[in-house]
Amino acid sequence: MIDLKLLQKDFDAISAKLARKGVDTTLIKTLKEKNEKLKLAKTEFETLQAAQNSMSKDFGIYKREGKDISELKAKVDANKIKITEALDIQRTAQEELETLAMAIPNMPDDSVPDGEDEDDNVEIKKVLTPKEFGFTPKEHWELAEQNGWIDFERGVKLATSRFSVSFGMGAKLERALINFMLNFNSKRGFDEVSVPALVNRAALEGTGQLPKFEDDLYKMQDQELFLIPTAEVPLTNLFQDEILSEDKLPIKMTAYTSCFRKEAGAAGRDTRGMIRQHQFHKVELVSIAKPQQSEEIFNDMVTCASDILTALELPHRLVTLCTGDLGFSAAYTVDIEVWLPGQNTYREISSISNTREFQARRAKIRYKDGKKNSFVHTLNGSALAVGRTLVAIMENNQNEDGSITIPEVLKPYIF
RNA sequence: GGAUCUUUGGCAGAGUUGGUCGAAUGCACCGGUCUUGAAAACCGGCGAGGGUCACACCUCCCAGAGUUCGAAUCUCUGAGGGUCCA
Structure with a gap:
């Protein structure tokens, strides 16, 4: 607010x-x-x-x-x-x-570039160079089916379109990625938290998903509860209506959850594959900080997410979102886009935002600032979207015969 | 699902014939005296939001509705917690 x-x-x-x-x-x-x-x-x-x-x-x-x-x-x-x-x-x-x-969004930071949509986002830097393939790289859905890792039809059978099922090494890799990411984040000082997947209206108002974006949320029929669209909601609202003592800050957390989105506005986009699913796995970072800390923590979060991709040897780039692409609650956002050779493009895999006081004011999260009470800054970011990371691994690590090389850092996680 | 009890400030915990209660007390916390320093002791301060230059003033004792000139205190509904029963 x-x-x-x-x-x-x-x-x-x-x-x-x-x-x-x-x-x-x-x-x-x-x-x-x-x-x-x-x-x-x-x-x-x-x-x-x-x-x-x-x-x-x-x-x-x-x-x-x-x-x-x-x-x-x-x-x-x-x-x-x-x-x-x-x-x-x-x-x-x-x-x-x-x-x-x-219903009024956060003010963009002065540093945010003007722009209409994602085409006007500004690249900050590229990390790792996409490798040359001696053949035409396939797209992930083809590889996923060929290897028997992901079954899109059976997901539809169980629920509806935009749901999928992972089998065998596909399922193992998902689990390996989740564990790898959680451990990685822990080592960077983010404490692991396990949170509910259902939250009430107040929580969603606190982080800004409500009242404006109710159409994008799955809502329970007999109770005023919603499936979380991101772990940002429960993590940030943990401290709703609290006055935190100064020495507790910053609070840095990481959590793995499933995320649920109706994708109401996305009809016709990304209909193939697992780029845009109604349910997906994500490991999230959330920080609660004093205003003077938030810039530095933001950079830590971006670095953390980027370093995960580097550890997985996945080429990616960082972009600053322009005003037109900025989310409702964000003052500024850096997206991380991973290289997908099958699609011959960079695709979003993480989005890290500083909302400054915007969410704190809504959720009434304050801290003792000497004598007086001040609003904290809240920050959130993915580290990372698991499904999309799997997609990136498939496309970047594919061999000519369609087999996929498992990243070294994940091997200890696969049994 | 049924019965019953309970819900107060960071925590603990008073407050039940409705009035001067935003709320005793203890702990915690902050400032001071004392001390070489610390502890103890003593003195003072100490919930939140709005409002004001600062006061005044208004609101909040789980949430909502009601009774009343007046409610933390009474009634109803709902939510959370405890206990017993199924």
């Missing part, structure tokens, strides 16, 4: 920043007006309430002293009607404000 106090003070700066992300300035203006309206309504209500409180105190005194209370009662009753009205107005104003405020 954006800082309403700041909005009140510096409307121009904020609306300019949000405009870069495509947020209409009139919307921000409306937000400001609604905030002012709420303030007025609050003042009105509180004045009446204060009168009511003081009269009620008199009431007790009168009764104890045996005075006549009929006149006082009349006054108090009249005031009460006004209070009810004022409260009603205040509530409406509050709801209107919240509805609007919760």
Whole structure:
């Protein structure tokens, strides 16, 4: 959520920043007006309430002293009607404000390049050089089927399209990757956590998936619970509504979970293979930090994810997302894209974001900043998407006969 | 699923004839005195959000609704936890 106090003070700066992300300035203006309206309504209500409180105190005194209370009662009753009205107005104003405020994305950092979509993202650097194949490399779905690692049809049989089943070495490799990544992250100082795959509405509001993106979430029918689209949601919300002591920070965590996404807006895209599945495995990094720590931790997270790919000998590149490609909660994001020779392109395999105070304000995660309480910064990133890593291994390590060479670092994990 | 009890500030724990309770007390924590230093002892401070230059003031004692001039305290509903039963 954006800082309403700041909005009140510096409307121009904020609306300019949000405009870069495509947020209409009139919307921000409306937000400001609604905030002012709420303030007025609050003042009105509180004045009446204060009168009511003081009269009620008199009431007790009168009764104890045996005075006549009929006149006082009349006054108090009249005031009460006004209070009810004022409260009603205040509530409406509050709801209107919240509805609007919760749907406004984070402000992009000044360093974020302008742009429409992913084509305008800016490459930071490439790591490892894609190798030359003496033959035409195949795409992963072909390799997966040929090796009997992944069965796409049977996934559809069990659920619906965009579900798949892994068998044999395919399944083993997934498990090996998860363990390898968790261990790797642990060594980099991220503590392993195991979290629920179902979360409530408040958690999803805290991290920004709700209220705007409900269509992308799987929701339980008989309870207000949702399947997590990423471990970022439970990990970040672990500290919802808490005031952390300064010496606890930074908190650096890693978790493996399945992730569930409806992919409502992705009809027709990536329909083959396992690039875009409704359920996929992911190892996630989440950090809770003091503002002055967050930049450095962000870099640690990017390095960690990139180093995993390097350890797996997978060529990849880092790109800075442009304003148009930036997610709802992010102030800035670095994507890591892995080289897929079968598709002859780089594809996203990790996305690391600093949301600064945006999620912290929504989820009310604060820390003792000396005397006062301040919002923390929250950061999240994948390290890494397991299915896509498997895809990358298949395509990069394929041999002419279609067999696949297992990366050295994974061998200790395969039995 | 049924019965019953319970839900208070970082923790523990008072608060049940509704009023001066945002809430005793202990611990923890912060500042000070003392000490070579530390501990102990003593003194002071110490929940959160809004509001204000600062006060005042408003809100919050699991959540929501209700009774009342007035609710942490009463009623209802829901959620979490305990115990017993099935």
